[in-house]
Amino acid sequence: MADRKIISIDGMGGDHAPRIVVEGLEQIAKTHPHLDFLLHGNETKLKELLASSPTAAPRTTIRHTDKEVAMDAKPSQMLRQGKGTSMWNAIESVKAGEAVAAVSAGNTGALMALSMFILRKVEGVHRPALVGSWPTRKGVCAMLDLGADIAADAEQLVEFAIMGAAFSRAVHGVQNPRVAILNIGEEELKGHESIREGARLMRASNLPIDFRGFIEPDKIGHGNVDVVVTDGFTGNVAIKTAEGIARMISDMLKDAFKSGPFAMLGAALILPALKGFRTKMDPRNTNGGVFLGLNGVVVKSHGGTDAVGFAKAVQVAASMGESNFRQEVEENLRRLAPAVAAGPAPAEQAAT
Numbered sequence: 001m002a003d004r005k006i007i008s009i010d011g012m013g014g015d016h017a018p019r020i021v022v023e024g025l026e027q028i029a030k031t032h033p034h035l036d037f038l039l040h041g042n043e044t045k046l047k048e049l050l051a052s053s054p055t056a057a058p059r060t061t062i063r064h065t066d067k068e069v070a071m072d073a074k075p076s077q078m079l080r081q082g083k084g085t086s087m088w089n090a091i092e093s094v095k096a097g098e099a100v101a102a103v104s105a106g107n108t109g110a111l112m113a114l115s116m117f118i119l120r121k122v123e124g125v126h127r128p129a130l131v132g133s134w135p136t137r138k139g140v141c142a143m144l145d146l147g148a149d150i151a152a153d154a155e156q157l158v159e160f161a162i163m164g165a166a167f168s169r170a171v172h173g174v175q176n177p178r179v180a181i182l183n184i185g186e187e188e189l190k191g192h193e194s195i196r197e198g199a200r201l202m203r204a205s206n207l208p209i210d211f212r213g214f215i216e217p218d219k220i221g222h223g224n225v226d227v228v229v230t231d232g233f234t235g236n237v238a239i240k241t242a243e244g245i246a247r248m249i250s251d252m253l254k255d256a257f258k259s260g261p262f263a264m265l266g267a268a269l270i271l272p273a274l275k276g277f278r279t280k281m282d283p284r285n286t287n288g289g290v291f292l293g294l295n296g297v298v299v300k301s302h303g304g305t306d307a308v309g310f311a312k313a314v315q316v317a318a319s320m321g322e323s324n325f326r327q328e329v330e331e332n333l334r335r336l337a338p339a340v341a342a343g344p345a346p347a348e349q350a351a352t
Contacts, residue, residue: 003034004034004035004036005034005035005036005100005318005321005322006035006036006037006038006098006099006100007035007036007037007038007099007100007101007102007103007314007317007318007321008037008038008040008090008091008093008094008098008099008101008102008103009021009025009037009038009039009040009090009102009103009104009314010040010041010086010087010090010102010103010104010105010106011039011040011041011042011046011062011086012040012041012042012068012069012085012086012087012106013068013069013086013087013104013105013106013107013111013303014071014104014105014106014301014303014304014305014310015071015105015303015304016304016306017041017105017106018041018042018045018046018049019049020105020305020306020307020310021039021105021310022039022046022049022050022053022056023049023053023306023307023310024306024307024308024309024310024311024313024314025037025039025053025056025060025310025311025314026053026054026055026056026307027307027308027311028056028311028314028315028318029053029055029056029059030055032315032318035059035314035318036059036060036061037056037059037060037061038060038061038063038090038093038098038099039060039061039062039063040062040063040065040086040087040089040090040093041062041063041064041065041068041086042064042065042066042068043062043064046062047062050062063089063093065084065085065086065089067084067085067086068085068086068087068106069082069085069086069087069088069106069107069110069111070107071106071107071303072107073107073110074109074110075107075109075110075112075113075114076113078107078110078113078114079113079114079117082110082114086106087104087106087107087110087111087114088114088118090102090103090104091111091114091115091118091119091296091298092118094119094296094297094298095118095119095295095296099321100297100317100318100320100321100322101296101297101298101299101317101318101320101321102115102296102297102298102299102317103288103298103299103301103310103313103314103317104298104299104300104301105300105301105302105303105305105310105313106303107303108147108300108303111291111298111300112128112130112148112291112300115128115291115294115296115298116128116291116294119294119295119296119298120294120295121293121294121295122293122294122295122326122329122330122333123330123333124159124330124333124334124336125159125163125293125329125333126155126156126159127145127148127149127152127156127159127293128148128149128291128292128293128294129144129145129146129148129149129159129160129163129164129232129291129292129293130144130145130146130147130148130232130289130290130291130292130300131143131144131145131146131163131164131167131289131290131292132144132146132239132286132288132289133171133172133286133288134220134221134228134239134242134286135221135285135286136220136221136222136223137221137222137223138222138223138224139172139223140172140286141168141172141220141223141225141226141227141228142164142167142168142171142172142177142226142227142228143164143220143227143228143229143230143235143238143239144160144163144164144167144227144228144229144230144235144292145160145230145231145232145235146232146235146236146239146289147232147233147235147236148232148291149231149232150231150232150233151231151232151233152194152230152231152232153194153197153198154193154194154195154197154198154200154201155198155201155336157181157194157195157198157201157229157230157231158198158201158202158205158207158336159293159333159336160229160230160292161179161181161202161207161209161211161227161229162207162209162329162332162333162336163292163293163329164177164179164227164228164229164292165177165179165209165226165227165332166323166325166328166329166332167227167290167292167320167325168226168227169323169325169328170319170320170322170323170324170325171290171316171319171320171323172226174226176210177209177210177226177227178210178212178224178225178226178227179202179209179210179211179212179225179226179227179229180211180212180213180214180215180225180227180228180229181195181198181199181202181213181214181215181228181229181230182214182215182216182217182220182228182229182230182234182235182238183195183214183215183216184216185214185216186213186214186215186216187214188213190214191214194231195214198229199211199213199214201336205335205336206335207332207335207336208332208335209332212224212225215228217238220238243283246283283302283305283309284305284306284308284309284312285312286312287301287302287305287309287310287312287313287316288300288301288312288313288314288315288316288317290316290317290320292329293329295326297317297320297321297325299313299314299316299317299320300313301313
């Protein structure tokens, strides 16, 4: 039997908390019997909800607090006033060693700021990154950074590659992840200097990573790489664009199949295929972004998700908490150091 693991939960974070939080714990408790939960928030509300959660309730310990982080709170404000909130306490439990990971569907900026303040960065990591999962034709790939920071230089892109590969192993179960840097073309001279220098560092560092060079945005969905590396601004734009297009396609299909009786009949005939498509594109199945590069695991759930999505975020937290992610990242950061010390290659003219 697997060792029991405790996941720390912000019970009050999210648009529909605490209801969907407790419902999500009930779902994950049924499929992961070795998980226990440390639930932070209003004890009266949480106890009432747990009364209808027979599987999760016996494995859940409530830590009461009346304080919570508002969804519109400024990160700087929470650094000054966030102590004792359900979000702060959930992260603090990871630092104290009470839990292997924390999960919150609350304010993203506040969660990032508090996670960095409480857990601090891993030695050798310049900036943490937010990694998420992106559906592809062949499964799913990891993409980072999705917005923990705006820019990234060459060395930081390689750090993201190291952390993304370790994440892919821990969460997606890919033994030898294929890694690529997002660029405007696959040719060596494409892109700005940081991207081209990042690729050079990847090749010169002798890292045990299957580096595939550059990948264009329209190729991500093919599923030929397992990790896509980029700066936070580009990654955030890319993921939101993809999500918007997916919703547009879904809405257009619904409108088309409701356009008349023959269209409705056609929809009925291909219903099994449509269900498979909907499952593949369902954002709940890829819910759970992880702040990588910290001395502890913190998972960000979408604020507007339901119980299914929140359960998936807890599953991501459990996979990370049970892995040797931290050791792998630290070892590969040490391998990277000699390549960085060797300095950049001579500047070349960027192609567009």
